[in-house]
Amino acid sequence: MKPTRTRLAFAAALLFIGLPLLLFARAPVPSRTLLKDSLSILTILAVALLLGQFFLARTIPAVQRAFKPPRVQALHRWIGYGAITVLLLHPFLIVLPRYFEPGVRPLDALVTMLTSFDTLGVLLGLACWLLLLLLALTSHLRMRLIKRFRISYRAWRGFHALLAAGFTGLALWHAIELGRHTGWLLGGFFALLAIAGIALLARLYLPERHRPAPQAEGLHI
Amino acid sequence: MTIKSIHGCIGCGECVQSCPCDVIRLDPSSGKAVIAYPEDCQICHLCRLYCPVDAIEMSPEKTLPVITPWG
Numbered sequence: 001m002k003p004t005r006t007r008l009a010f011a012a013a014l015l016f017i018g019l020p021l022l023l024f025a026r027a028p029v030p031s032r033t034l035l036k037d038s039l040s041i042l043t044i045l046a047v048a049l050l051l052g053q054f055f056l057a058r059t060i061p062a063v064q065r066a067f068k069p070p071r072v073q074a075l076h077r078w079i080g081y082g083a084i085t086v087l088l089l090h091p092f093l094i095v096l097p098r099y100f101e102p103g104v105r106p107l108d109a110l111v112t113m114l115t116s117f118d119t120l121g122v123l124l125g126l127a128c129w130l131l132l133l134l135l136a137l138t139s140h141l142r143m144r145l146i147k148r149f150r151i152s153y154r155a156w157r158g159f160h161a162l163l164a165a166g167f168t169g170l171a172l173w174h175a176i177e178l179g180r181h182t183g184w185l186l187g188g189f190f191a192l193l194a195i196a197g198i199a200l201l202a203r204l205y206l207p208e209r210h211r212p213a214p215q216a217e218g219l220h221i
Numbered sequence: 222m223t224i225k226s227i228h229g230c231i232g233c234g235e236c237v238q239s240c241p242c243d244v245i246r247l248d249p250s251s252g253k254a255v256i257a258y259p260e261d262c263q264i265c266h267l268c269r270l271y272c273p274v275d276a277i278e279m280s281p282e283k284t285l286p287v288i289t290p291w292g
């Protein structure tokens with residue numbers, strides 16, 4: 001049975017939106033104000049969609065066949081920019097609700113948070129933020145970088161994949177260390193998606209001789 | 222127990238310093254906040270209000286209204 005566009009889109013929505021939302025709802029933590037829970041959902045969806053990027057990076061031929069490469073690339077680009085924007089704003093979104101509550105001022109909360117260098121989770125978060133910024137900048141300026149450093153597009157894609165895989169590993173570690181909702185369920189689910197995505201990427205960028213032989217289907221000699 | 226849970230603590234120690242009753246301590250091994258003397262809590266909310274990452278969750282059934290100077 002050939003996967004149709006509708007089936008693929010449904011599977012993707014289920015995997016990268018439906019399941020994360022379900023696991024968010026099932027997380028054994030008390031619910032909070034509407035604003036705080038909405039910000040948590042936004043962050044979780046951004047992480048899930050960013051993990052979904054691995055599956056839009058030429059790694060699944062059925063997706064390329066069903067949606068055509070230019071459309072997949074456009075989707076990859078816009079989901080990437082959207083999710084990265086949300087995650088770059090993540091430290092500021094954490095303290096945003098403080099504007100509407102008594103207690104610590106948002107700016108003071110941000111400074112305390114960003115200077116708690118004794119905590120591994122915070123250091124991981126800072127490293128992730130910088131990697132994410134680098135990922136966004138190098139994606140946006142890719143054509144200029146390719147020209148400037150005289151590298152092939154394939155080499156740039158390899159660098160982009162390496163950066164994405166590095167960011168994903170650190171981000172998951174950070175989320176498992178500090179995430180309110182990333183317990184065994186959501187954390188485990190994200191880890192599975194990341195392992196599957198990085199494995200697919202590694203397969204794509206393995207040297208030719210390590211790749212499986214092309215399928216004979218369609219060859220008439 | 223008044224404090225229901227502490228999730229996502231970054232170990233900054235703000236709650237330890239803001240608690241007037243010395244209820245909270247930083248766990249030396251994990252570096253994160255723990256409720257050391259739960260029976261001493263007077264439900265003043267200061268720890269929750271001064272936590273920069275909003276890690277402290279109070280039990281609503283044991284919550285007193287927060288009194289602020291503006292109302």
Ligand code: SF4
Pocket residue numbers: 223224239240241242243244245261262263264265266267268269
């Ligand atoms: S509510 Fe007040 S007394 Fe209780 S732990 Fe927090 S700061 Fe201390």
Ligand code: SF4
Pocket residue numbers: 227229230231232233234235236237253254268271272273274275276277
């Ligand atoms: S104020 Fe919050 S983040 Fe800081 S130590 Fe206390 S619970 Fe942890």
